[in-house]
Amino acid sequence: MTTPVNPHPNAHPDATAFRDPVALAASLARMGPAVRSRTRAITRHHAMLLRARIQRHASGRPGPNVITGRYRASWDVKVTVSGGRVTAVVFTEAPQSRRLEYGFVGVDSIGRYYRQPPYPHIEPAFRQTEPGYVGALESGVLG
Numbered sequence: 850m851t852t853p854v855n856p857h858p859n860a861h862p863d864a865t866a867f868r869d870p871v872a873l874a875a876s877l878a879r880m881g882p883a884v885r886s887r888t889r890a891i892t893r894h895h896a897m898l899l900r901a902r903i904q905r906h907a908s909g910r911p912g913p914n915v916i917t918g919r920y921r922a923s924w925d926v927k928v929t930v931s932g933g934r935v936t937a938v939v940f941t942e943a944p945q946s947r948r949l950e951y952g953f954v955g956v957d958s959i960g961r962y963y964r965q966p967p968y969p970h971i972e973p974a975f976r977q978t979e980p981g982y983v984g985a986l987e988s989g990v991l992g
Contacts, residue, residue: 891985892928892935894985895978900939904921905974913968920946924941948965950971
């Protein structure tokens with residue numbers, strides 16, 4: 850017995866694999882826990898990688914110089930799974946993070962004037978990490 854061919858020219862090659870919606874739902878339900886587990890692992894790994902890259906970029910020029918090391922050590926990762934979604938947040942609560950990333954020109958809250966240039970370290974780390982994360986999701990979850 851041969852599999853019927855999907856007549857649409859833009860159809861995915863596997864588009865004819867499921868004709869029965871109940872069979873499709875059952876297949877997706879079986880894949881669910883494995884897909885969530887792989888997605889969580891890939892997301893956690895790349896969030897940790899992003900944190901390490903931010904810290905490395907915040908270790909001297911062209912990023913900010915290290916004075917005490919507290920700013921670099923202040924970066925953290927939080928991964929949550931809720932409602933079938935995996936979310937990773939790489940963050941710092943250090944007040945100088947925005948000023949270091951984007952620069953600052955003007956008077957601060959206590960009247961001091963600054964002309965501080967930006968020392969990008971977050972965005973370069975993100976741009977470096979993003980393609981690998983997307984590729985890992987494609988091959989590890991969708992592949």
